[in-house]
Amino acid sequence: MYHLAFLFLHLFYKKLLLEGAKNLSKNILKIENLNLYYDDKQVLKDLNLNIEKNSITAISGPSGIGKSSLLLVLNQMIKEYENASFTGKVYFNDDNKDIDITTLSNKELPNLRKKIVYVSQHPDILPFSIFENLYFPLKLQKIKKDDAKKLITEVLKKVHLYDEVKNRLDDSAYLLSGGQQQRLILARALILKPKVLLLDEPTASLNEELALKIENLILELKKSCTIVIISHFKSQILNVADSIFSLEY
Numbered sequence: 529m530y531h532l533a534f535l536f537l538h539l540f541y542k543k544l545l546l547e548g549a550k551n552l553s554k555n556i557l558k559i560e561n562l563n564l565y566y567d568d569k570q571v572l573k574d575l576n577l578n579i580e581k582n583s584i585t586a587i588s589g590p591s592g593i594g595k596s597s598l599l600l601v602l603n604q605m606i607k608e609y610e611n612a613s614f615t616g617k618v619y620f621n622d623d624n625k626d627i628d629i630t631t632l633s634n635k636e637l638p639n640l641r642k643k644i645v646y647v648s649q650h651p652d653i654l655p656f657s658i659f660e661n662l663y664f665p666l667k668l669q670k671i672k673k674d675d676a677k678k679l680i681t682e683v684l685k686k687v688h689l690y691d692e693v694k695n696r697l698d699d700s701a702y703l704l705s706g707g708q709q710q711r712l713i714l715a716r717a718l719i720l721k722p723k724v725l726l727l728d729e730p731t732a733s734l735n736e737e738l739a740l741k742i743e744n745l746i747l748e749l750k751k752s753c754t755i756v757i758i759s760h761f762k763s764q765i766l767n768v769a770d771s772i773f774s775l776e777y
């Protein structure tokens with residue numbers, strides 16, 4: 529009888545431990561009571577959001593409601609805006625440890641932004657060649673040029689840009705079309721294998737065929753990272769999103 533009770537307790541305790549471990553790692557990002565202001569103007573009000581690991585969350589809502597601002601909070605790029613301020617907490621589950629990223633020092637932020645990468649709707653192309661735009665983040669990681677070449681080819685193929693640029697990698701990236709630049713910055717975001725990708729209108733300048741290819745890429749990326757996406761295309765949201773978070777006035 530005593531043994532049976534002990535076994536039961538042991539199994540119960542193990543189940544609790546397993547559930548605890550599962551819950552701990554289920555959400556990769558967690559926002560609690562976020563209020564965001566630009567100067568005196570409040571943009572986000574008492575916002576709470578959980579984002580599951582390896583999921584695709586779409587942020588929807590009317591123009592100007594604060595969708596891009598919300599993405600900027602998620603990797604703390606918002607701290608670069610002098611007129612922005614916020615209250616609340618943002619937890620990032622990194623290697624099964626929850627850290628409140630709002631408390632990170634300025635020195636710790638570049639490392640966070642390698643793990644949680646924001647891809648702007650306005651391609652922030654660097655004034656270098658196509659190759660150098662992609663080599664830049666790798667150089668900072670002290671990755672050798674030969675290894676970098678392999679990674680760059682791989683990532684250009686992933687974003688369906690390789691065939692268009694393979695013979696002109698030394699040309700200025702400014703010579704690329706809007707749609708090519710958009711795929712280039714997506715490639716640059718992917719090259720360091722982020723844990724979270726924050727995509728702000730990733731297919732805004734692409735034709736329908738390319739947009740579909742990028743949607744398929746986003747679905748494939750879900751296996752290795754978590755994605756938060758802003759898109760004005762309803763069909764795109766329905767095609768890729770596991771959940772939709774709507775911002776309303």
Ligand SMILES: Nc1ncnc2c1ncn2[C@@H]1O[C@H](COP(=O)(O)OP(=O)(O)OP(=O)(O)O)[C@@H](O)[C@H]1O
Pocket residue numbers: 566567571589590591592593594595596597598609611
């Ligand atoms: N740096 C800033 N300083 C002051 N106000 C800003 C700043 N950035 C954004 N805003 C304002 O904050 C509000 C939210 O902007 P945000 O770009 O987050 O909206 P959005 O939902 O992404 O819009 P859209 O769908 O048009 O891209 C808007 O009213 C915008 O004008």
